[in-house]
Amino acid sequence: MIANDLYKFVSYCKRIQPQTQEDIKQFFEGVILFPYDKELLLQAYLFLHIKDLFPKCCELLLFEKSPIADYTDLGKCDFVYLTFEGNLFLVETKFIDTEAKGATERKRRNKHRNKVFEQVITLKSRFSQYWDIRLEQLECAVFTTDSEVDWRGDSVNVITKSISIEELEKWRINYKKSKHC
Structure with a gap:
């Protein structure tokens, strides 16, 4: 059940991002098959493994959109998920070489390490202010290719996960093989 203060935001998301989860999955599968952007490949991995990485997430509400009525100058969030508890889960990704x-x-x-944390913390604050959502209803996470960020989230209440570039590339190759065999 979605709390009343989040209902307006969820309705907004459904208007500005009408694609189904299946549409988004097909987009990311295309990224895997024809990788032209390393950040998008990392995002594809996250989308297809969201339940393993961040088990609280149940529905993608926004992908690469501004959460603040198309004010992209105020920042856009890589992923905004609705959680099973009815909270919002903001995830910023960063491919770090x-x-x-x-x-x-x-x-x-x-x-890059500092920037990805700054982005998600700033977005949390802007979400809260613009949509009048209580901070405890907003959870934040960072997903990168750098395990050095794993410890950085503890002090700022940001959940961190990472995958090595090598593992990401192995996954891409295996995924591609499994789809074309």
Whole structure:
């Protein structure tokens, strides 16, 4: 059962993202078969493994949309799920190149690590303010290709999960084989 204060937001989502879960699944399967963007590949993995990674999630409400009435300058959220408890679960993804070496790459990785947390925390605040949703009804998560972020979420109340670039690529190859055999 969705609480009254979330009902307006869920109705909004159904208007601006009318695609079915099956439509979105087909989109992500296309990304896997013809990967042209590493971030989208990571998002495809997340979408197809949401129950394993974040078991609270039951329905995708928004994907890559602004949660604030098309004000994309205020940020867009990678994924917004409705949970089984009737809360919102915001997930930001970030493909972080952990294989690149050198000082510049270390600096870039650290910047990406910090940015993904900043994004999801900022979105949580904006959701709460704009939609008048209580903060305890908003849960946040980060999903990356960098296990270094796993410990960072504890102090800011953000759930973290990761998959290595190598494992992501193995999964993509196996998924592709299973669909074309």
